[in-house]
Amino acid sequence: MKTFIANLPKAELHLHIEGSFEPELMFKIAQRNQIKIPYNSVKEIEEAYKFNCLQDFLNIYYQGAGVLVTEQDFYDLTYSYLKKCADQHVRHTEIMFDPQTHTDRGIAFETVINGISKACDDAKKNLGVSSLLIMSYLRHLSEEEAFKTLKQSLPFKAKIKAVGLDSSEKGNPPSKFKNVFEASVKEGYIPLAHAGEEGAAAYVWEAIDILGIKRIDHGNNSLQDEILVQEIINRDIALTVCPLSNTALQVVDDLKNHPLKKMMDLGLKVTVNSDDPAYFGGQVNKNYEAIQEALNLSKYELFQLAKNSFQYSLLEENKKQWYLNELEVYYNNNK
Numbered sequence: 521m522k523t524f525i526a527n528l529p530k531a532e533l534h535l536h537i538e539g540s541f542e543p544e545l546m547f548k549i550a551q552r553n554q555i556k557i558p559y560n561s562v563k564e565i566e567e568a569y570k571f572n573c574l575q576d577f578l579n580i581y582y583q584g585a586g587v588l589v590t591e592q593d594f595y596d597l598t599y600s601y602l603k604k605c606a607d608q609h610v611r612h613t614e615i616m617f618d619p620q621t622h623t624d625r626g627i628a629f630e631t632v633i634n635g636i637s638k639a640c641d642d643a644k645k646n647l648g649v650s651s652l653l654i655m656s657y658l659r660h661l662s663e664e665e666a667f668k669t670l671k672q673s674l675p676f677k678a679k680i681k682a683v684g685l686d687s688s689e690k691g692n693p694p695s696k697f698k699n700v701f702e703a704s705v706k707e708g709y710i711p712l713a714h715a716g717e718e719g720a721a722a723y724v725w726e727a728i729d730i731l732g733i734k735r736i737d738h739g740n741n742s743l744q745d746e747i748l749v750q751e752i753i754n755r756d757i758a759l760t761v762c763p764l765s766n767t768a769l770q771v772v773d774d775l776k777n778h779p780l781k782k783m784m785d786l787g788l789k790v791t792v793n794s795d796d797p798a799y800f801g802g803q804v805n806k807n808y809e810a811i812q813e814a815l816n817l818s819k820y821e822l823f824q825l826a827k828n829s830f831q832y833s834l835l836e837e838n839k840k841q842w843y844l845n846e847l848e849v850y851y852n853n854n855k
């Protein structure tokens with residue numbers, strides 16, 4: 521199974537680039553920029569990375585991102601992640617980035633986007649990994665702040681495919697961002713959002729009805745509402761599920777109780793992703809391995825998950841087909 525997963529062609533659709541920041545690189549960049557971080561060793565970091573909830577994690581995640589200053593820093597962060605993609609047979613990835621985490625510290629939007637997108641261009645050329653970018657608004661900030669970010673992004677529109685919504689979910693419902701999502705869609709961005717990670721099913725309703733999102737990040741709590749589940753299926757909206765994130769943030773108490781298989785059996789379109797791999801104990805293949813083992817998933821089910829990852833990506837139809845054909849051949853030769 522491990523080899524089957526390792527070589528399975530796949531896409532990753534839920535990944536925060538700031539969450540891919542491995543301790544070793546964080547130390548290196550902190551030193552380069554002469555910024556102090558509150559850890560002296562990888563061991564101390566491991567101790568700090570024990571979370572009770574989403575907010576616990578976010579506090580540490582924003583602190584880590586605080587050492588990123590130059591375009592080279594953003595390039596190094598992104599290229600390091602993309603190399604891991606190549607190693608894991610991730611053919612395509614849709615990368616979220618949080619501009620406000622950086623612009624609020626006085627880093628120019630341009631520095632962030634140029635560093636990230638240059639790494640993506642080089643990875644396409646040198647590693648054969650394709651990618652696109654999702655600009656995520658921080659939901660603990662105001663809609664007005666999100667509008668500022670939208671405006672800053674416009675000169676770089678060609679580099680950004682979609683908008684997302686992340687950070688502290690509880691108390692920050694999708695409806696808070698109705699106007700900025702409407703404006704983002706007018707600018708040509710595809711709307712996506714985190715919903716139903718810690719928030720209730722009502723937040724998922726808002727995300728699909730008010731923001732009109734095309735894909736749900738997490739979506740676990742959709743299962744609280746049968747009518748919602750049916751609606752998600754009818755609208756053919758996929759869920760980007762992140763098993764190791766869910767246990768790390770105690771959204772799910774044990775992987776054996778993870779709802780992923782139940783979701784699949786209900787007819788929901790599910791994908792497997794790492795979310796913030798440097799913080800949650802594993803890259804995307806580790807997520808596939810862990811959930812396969814916990815729920816005893818078959819090769820056919822793993823194939824379905826990988827198939828969904830291409831099918832529900834934001835790629836053009838002909839590119840999806842190309843990857844799906846490769847996957848089909850792989851499955852037929854290795855089932």
Ligand code: HPA
Pocket residue numbers: 536539574581686687688689714717765795796
């Ligand atoms: N949820 C919300 N916001 C986030 C996450 C997450 O899992 N990761 C990074 N920002």
Ligand code: ZN
Pocket residue numbers: 534535536686714737795
């Ligand atoms: Zn996420």
